[in-house]
Amino acid sequence: MPGETTTGGTCRTNDPEGASLGNGYRVLKTPSLNKGLGFTSAERETMGLKGLLPPATLTLEAQVELTVQEMRRKSTPLEKYVFLQSLQDVHSTLYYAVLSRHTYEVMPFVYTPVVGEACQKFSQIYRHTPQGLYLSLQDRGQLRSILDNWPVDDIRAIVFTDGERILGLGDQGIDGMGIPIGKLALYTACAGVHPSHCLPVTLDVGTNNQAKLDDPYYIGLKHRRLTGPEYDAFVGEFMEAAVDKYGESVMLQFEDFGNNNAFRLLHHWQEKVCCFNDDIQGTAAVALAGILASTALTGIRVETHRFLFMGAGEAGAGIAELIAYAIKVETGKTIEECRKQIFMVDSKGLVCLSRLEGLQHHKRDFAHDVEHVPDLLSAVKAIKPTALIGVSTLAKSFNETIIREMSAMNKRPVIFALSNPTSKAECTPEEAYKWSNGMAVFASGSPFEPVEFNGKTYIPGQGNNAYIFPGIGLAAVACGATRITDLDMYIAAKALADAVPEDRLEASCIYPHLENIREVSLKVAVAVAANKYATGQASVLPKPTDLESYVRSVMYEPGY
């Protein structure tokens, strides 16, 4: 029991209020029940809250306003992160109200980019409250029973990581927990998945980050990463425990696993349980949506583009494959034919047939019969792409020469700098607009402010999977999806592309307003849920007659 000490065989408590906690006190200490000054005088009377609160009452709207003002006074992004997370720990309705009503302003402090810094320092800012489950190697063989320690049994969505590839920041070990927490906050704020149905999980399989291993205050296991069959068995034990406890429609989102494991795990599990990998598939859907929406600006349809990727990891391979799928749908060509207009550059230069032997599996389909060139600039010159997609985590790799070259070859070059967080972006929007003389159709993975250039305002769209995974989660929860497929991702991308309003396109922006993300996520969710019913992969039966009203009706709205 928390607060208990044992002295000389007798058990004493140093938690004097522990034994006699009144009802009202418990309510104030339960984040999902707490309303702070939002309790009415009648509630204070009947719930035993009198005396525990100062006399003033405040509406939720007033509390939201005060919270946002307080957040603005914090001087660093990390302080804002800690402030907001501490609010989630004690008063979750207010936290979700703040996030869903001020999404554009607040999201960067609970999610990308600040969550990256929060993960780097997670051990230092650890807040002593349960925010999810930490499942470590020491718990092998007991994972199923440990799930019973979480206070809620009705879990429908899990985001889990092993911390090996946190954004573009590499191995953060157990400190990667910031990512599942942040992603699930968006499930609720951006798509209305009820917070009590969500569970963040970190699998602590060790870390190869030497600074963490040397840090006396690191909160994870201090040994090097588990690999091979033992690693797969540990992940497998977790997946099976989750399905056993929560049922076959629990949705499991892989997040920020390393390249060496991500593809294999996805291929192994996607046919067996309801899961998807956000870095491979979610990023793919958001990028494809951007390409589809960009046709309104470039006049180029997906099937007539030539794509060049800088980076050939999870995001690169995922996007490339979904684009090939979209081309196949549009043209009826074979997938092999469709892949021929997609090229990749990795750390060894252009991916091509002469390198086939040494290539990792996920790059092989994009190794074409072209001459090898050693770097991005030579590849741009040789391939003559219409779209350049950065997924490399190599900051500034889209330099002035490269963007000028793209602009000389294309009236409206498509330039996506998708690496996260901000510090890893391949270029900034200012650079893309300046060096293309305002013609680039630009998107970034991390948020950037609008840019003034030659008297015009450009809005850089945030091509982040945040436009996709909350809607997928809502669909899965609403219809009890038993699988998530590549077709779902294609459908989600189309729904997102269709949701871009005219005023955004006029500002060269190919993604919707973040302030409208709940409506956008609803559209994504309805489209995906319809596909789940059409393919017999929905377990909530019978199919609701009005799917949109049904999905809307399950959305959680923070309020009292």
Ligand SMILES: O=C([O-])CC(=O)C(=O)O
């Ligand atoms: O978290 C984000 O902002 C997008 C993402 O999945 C990643 O970069 O790994």
Ligand SMILES: [Mg+2]
């Ligand atoms: Mg990720």
